[in-house]
Amino acid sequence: MLQRIFPLLLFSLCAFSYPLCAQEPSDSTSYVSIRGEAGVTIRKNRSPLKTTADGRLRWDLNSMQRLPQILGNADPMRYLQALPSVQTSSEYDAGLHVQGCSAGQNVLMLGEGIVYNPAHLMGIFSTFNTSHFPSMDFDPTTSPAMVNRLGGFMQMQLPTLSEINHLGGNFSLGPLAAQGTMDIPLSPKAALRLSGRQAYFNLLYSRWIQTDDADDTRYGFGDYNVTLQMEPAAGHSLTLNAYYGRDRLKVMGQHDRLPSSLHWENWLGELSWRYASQNAVWRQAFTAQGYASHLQLHLFDSHLSLPAHIRTFRYKASADLYARWNVGVDAQCHDVLPQSPQVVSPYSQSATPQSKQQAWETAAYVLYHYISPQARFELHPAFRVTLFHTTEHHSRYALSPFLSAIWHVAPLHSVTLKGGLQHQFLHQVGFTSLGLPTEFWFSSTQQQPPQRAYNATLIYKGSTKDGAWNFTAELYWKKLYHQVEYADNVLNLFTEQYSLADALLQGHGMNYGLGLQLIRRLGSVTGWMSYSWGRSLRKFCIDGVSSRYPSNYERRHEANLMLSYQPQPRLSLSLTGLIASGTPFTAPEGFYLVNGYVVSQYGRHNGCRLPVYWRFDAAIDYRLRSRKRLQQSLNFSLYNVFGTNNTVFYRLRFRDESFAYRPVSFLKYPLPSFSYHIKF
Numbered sequence: 001m002l003q004r005i006f007p008l009l010l011f012s013l014c015a016f017s018y019p020l021c022a023q024e025p026s027d028s029t030s031y032v033s034i035r036g037e038a039g040v041t042i043r044k045n046r047s048p049l050k051t052t053a054d055g056r057l058r059w060d061l062n063s064m065q066r067l068p069q070i071l072g073n074a075d076p077m078r079y080l081q082a083l084p085s086v087q088t089s090s091e092y093d094a095g096l097h098v099q100g101c102s103a104g105q106n107v108l109m110l111g112e113g114i115v116y117n118p119a120h121l122m123g124i125f126s127t128f129n130t131s132h133f134p135s136m137d138f139d140p141t142t143s144p145a146m147v148n149r150l151g152g153f154m155q156m157q158l159p160t161l162s163e164i165n166h167l168g169g170n171f172s173l174g175p176l177a178a179q180g181t182m183d184i185p186l187s188p189k190a191a192l193r194l195s196g197r198q199a200y201f202n203l204l205y206s207r208w209i210q211t212d213d214a215d216d217t218r219y220g221f222g223d224y225n226v227t228l229q230m231e232p233a234a235g236h237s238l239t240l241n242a243y244y245g246r247d248r249l250k251v252m253g254q255h256d257r258l259p260s261s262l263h264w265e266n267w268l269g270e271l272s273w274r275y276a277s278q279n280a281v282w283r284q285a286f287t288a289q290g291y292a293s294h295l296q297l298h299l300f301d302s303h304l305s306l307p308a309h310i311r312t313f314r315y316k317a318s319a320d321l322y323a324r325w326n327v328g329v330d331a332q333c334h335d336v337l338p339q340s341p342q343v344v345s346p347y348s349q350s351a352t353p354q355s356k357q358q359a360w361e362t363a364a365y366v367l368y369h370y371i372s373p374q375a376r377f378e379l380h381p382a383f384r385v386t387l388f389h390t391t392e393h394h395s396r397y398a399l400s401p402f403l404s405a406i407w408h409v410a411p412l413h414s415v416t417l418k419g420g421l422q423h424q425f426l427h428q429v430g431f432t433s434l435g436l437p438t439e440f441w442f443s444s445t446q447q448q449p450p451q452r453a454y455n456a457t458l459i460y461k462g463s464t465k466d467g468a469w470n471f472t473a474e475l476y477w478k479k480l481y482h483q484v485e486y487a488d489n490v491l492n493l494f495t496e497q498y499s500l501a502d503a504l505l506q507g508h509g510m511n512y513g514l515g516l517q518l519i520r521r522l523g524s525v526t527g528w529m530s531y532s533w534g535r536s537l538r539k540f541c542i543d544g545v546s547s548r549y550p551s552n553y554e555r556r557h558e559a560n561l562m563l564s565y566q567p568q569p570r571l572s573l574s575l576t577g578l579i580a581s582g583t584p585f586t587a588p589e590g591f592y593l594v595n596g597y598v599v600s601q602y603g604r605h606n607g608c609r610l611p612v613y614w615r616f617d618a619a620i621d622y623r624l625r626s627r628k629r630l631q632q633s634l635n636f637s638l639y640n641v642f643g644t645n646n647t648v649f650y651r652l653r654f655r656d657e658s659f660a661y662r663p664v665s666f667l668k669y670p671l672p673s674f675s676y677h678i679k680f
Contacts, residue, residue: 049519049528051461055404055416056137056153057083063564064130076136077108077118077127080154082560082576084515084530085140085474087553095119097553098140098152099476100511100536104428104439105151105451107142110225111158111241113268114147116291116310116428116441120221120247127245131170131181132195132225134159140476141418141457144365144384144402145318145326148423150453150480158241161229164191168629174675176200177221189232195225221247235277241270264293281320283328288313295438302345308440310426311335326367334359334426338442341498354500357443359390361425378406380418388425394446398423412463419456427451429486429504447501454479468522473515480509483538507540509551527563534558542605549606550584557581570623575616582610585649588661600652610649616641631679639671 048063064074080096081088087097095103108118110128118127133156142153164183171180179197186192199221228240246265268289275282292309311334318328336357365384372378384400402420409415427448430439444450455478463470485505513534520526536554540547561577584606591600617639624632647663 049521052137055406056139059136059138061130061133061135074130075127076130076156077154079562079576080138082528082530082562082578083138084472084517084532084560085476086152087532087534087555087558087580095553096152096154097536099455099457099478100513100534100551100554101151101478101480102428102551102553103151104441105149105424106154107147107149107151108154108156109146110156110243110268111227111239111270112272112285112314112316113241113243113270113287113289114312114314115243115266115268116289117264117266117293117439120245121219121249127223128156129179129181129195129197129223129225131172131179132159132193132227133157134163140474141455142422143367144382144400144420145328145367147330148361148363148384148386148398148400148425148450150422150424150451150478158227158239159193159229161189161191161231161237164193164229166629168680170677170679172675172677175673190228190230193225193227193229196223198222218250219248221245235275237274239270239272239274241268241272243268260298261296262294264291266291279322282317283319284315284317286315291441293440302343305342305344306339306438307337308339309335309337310441324369326369328365330361330363330365332361334361334443336426336441336443338500339430339440357390357445359388359425359443362387362389376408378404378408380404380406382420386423386425388444388450390443390445392446396425396444396450398425398450398452412465414461416459416461417457418459419454422453422455424451427484429484431486442500448484448504448506449482451480451482451484453481466522468520470517470519470521472517472519475514476512478511480511483507483509483540485538485540487542505540505542507538509536509538511536524566525563527561529562530560532558547605549604552585552606553583555580555583570625572621574619574621576618577614577616579612579614582612582647584609587650591652591661610647613646615644615646629680631677633677635675635677637673637675639673640667641670643668643670 048060050058050060052058059076059079061076064076064079077096080086085099087100088095096106097103098106108115110133115127120127135157137153137155137157139153142149142151146153164185167183167185169180169182172178177197177199179195181193181195184192184194199219223245224243226240226242230238230240232238244265244267247263249262251260251262266289268287270285270287272283272285272287288311290309290311293307295304295306297304297306312332314330314332316328316330318326320326334357336359338354338357340354363384363386365382367380367382370379380403382402382404384402386398386400387395388398389395400421400423402418402422404416404418406414406416425444426441427444428439428441442448455476457477458475460473461470462472483506485507487503487505511534513532515530515532515534517528517530519528533556534554535556536551538549538551540549558578558580561575563575565573565575567573585608586602586605587608588600589603617637618641619635619637621633621635624634626632645665645668648666649664650661651664652661
């Protein structure tokens with residue numbers, strides 16, 4: 001054990017102590033000759049994190065391959081979990097919880113298209129072809145100019161025509177999947193980028209997803225992107241973008257007691273136009289996006305089929321006027337099928353199909369940007385008005401005001417206060433958040449009002465004079481109304497008449513917390529440390545009793561570490577770490593045998609917590625010698641370096657004629673992976 005720990009401790013010690021050394025690392029300096037008379041030493045900013053003009057955090061995705069990878073894949077969604085305002089639950093949790101909100105309250109966009117379920121199986125696999133996108137934007141609060149959501153905002157930026165400037169490619173080969181991206185300039189005014197990835201997970205790693213009751217588990221996924229950029233005339237640009245992702249999971253269980261087939265898919269298409277004149281920028285976008293899932297479950301002699309889908313067709317037009325105004329309209333048509341169970345058994349056949357829901361969401365918004373003459377103060381008020389209408393002749397209006405005020409205390413220090421009222425008309429619930437097709441969407445109805453939230457955030461940002469160090473402190477508060485949780489389980493679908501309304505709990509909630517982050521941007525050692533303290537409380541009526549309890553994904557304390565050390569230009573060492581308090585769960589107080597079946601009697605809802613969670617990952621990235629435009633690199637990653645046996649949840653385990661309530665762990669051994677990258 002000591003032999004495994006010592007090299008990592010040595011690396012960590014070097015990483016932390018290196019900024020204190022007097023000698024400037026050679027990687028962070030370059031010598032520039034000015035007419036042969038003078039030399040200038042410039043310190044390079046190697047940090048992948050930058051802040052955009054509108055306050056979003058922008059992540060350079062070209063740096064992904066140097067970070068620790070899981071089975072040869074670098075997932076930008078997973079690295080977002082290291083930010084102070086973002087929390088996750090475990091390896092099994094496929095979602096991001098931004099400022100205490102659920103994963104279904106976030107929005108993730110590819111260009112102007114929305115991805116409804118941005119996760120593959122169990123959330124440990126990358127959802128996107130990272131090399132297809134140059135950068136990713138993140139904001140813990142969704143802007144009124146985007147969509148109606150209560151949580152965070154993430155957008156994968158599409159490549160521009162200038163970024164597809166030569167015929168080239170970017171390919172990687174790992175133990176999980178092969179991925180490739182091709183840039184094809186078609187003319188001086190048109191270019192094409194194609195990306196694809198196909199998994200062959202079962203060849204080497206199928207045993208990692210085996211369960212106790214399964215004889216064989218087979219899983220595969222694929223992701224495909226295409227982006228066409230054109231500039232037909234001066235000032236005009238046209239974008240065609242499409243994405244398709246699919247997952248297939250088959251489980252062969254003992255005595256047909258386990259799921260036999262699960263598959264789900266994401267797709268979107270976008271046609272957008274942009275025109276830039278002297279005083280305005282005009283945009284229009286048509287998008288179509290959707291998500292569909294289908295689960296088939298065998299339990300003894302019974303068979304359950306559980307389809308669900310959501311499709312959205314959207315038109316958005318906006319204009320940036322005189323660098324101060326942003327106005328737009330947003331029209332969406334939703335076609336939603338909540339999970340619709342059908343049970344077939346030798347004795348009966350029952351179906352409780354859910355009616356398809358159709359809804360229209362029409363909105364108009366306006367944003368204004370004011371900067372004082374001395375540039376000491378900035379005000380960014382925004383307002384969105386939405387009309388939501390369903391086929392049940394049910395209509396609702398929503399007014400969403402928002403204000404962001406920035407005070408530049410000093411040239412390198414600022415304080416931001418922002419807050420407002422947010423609404424959400426589409427809801428996501430399900431049995432789990434494991435990246436399985438057991439989660440589904442449904443629309444607001446007369447019985448289920450739209451969700452809304454009052455929010456306020458106070459942010460301080462500061463940096464040193466040379467820009468080497470940055471510090472951020474964030475306080476947030478959210479009051480949530482008309483929240484929903486799924487109270488049913490999959491076994492009830494076999495024995496009871498299913499009703500979506502009866503399976504939902506409705507209530508309110510409150511999120512509040514603190515986030516701290518210290519970033520190192522310059523030098524051969526870059527990265528950050530962050531700490532989050534947060535509460536995510538819910539108040540629901542359970543069994544006729546009003547109860548207040550923490551949400552399933554609340555982590556009161558979470559500390560993250562992400563470091564990158566480049567001792568020489570072609571070698572990079574990376575380390576990521578996470579230490580967090582356990583998430584809540586509901587523990588049973590007793591078990592009973594009734595007609596041969598085990599019946600559990602549960603205690604207080606979410607009254608217990610899992611043990612403390614901690615994990616460290618490491619990676620070594622080595623770039624081979626380049627030849628002209630040919631670049632090659634090798635990446636070796638080790639997931640869960642110390643082999644931490646983290647408890648993910650508790651379950652009943654049956655052995656012969658006995659059973660016990662015991663913890664379940666996942667990926668409890670160090671998981672190595674090796675990948676080869678080539679770019680030309």
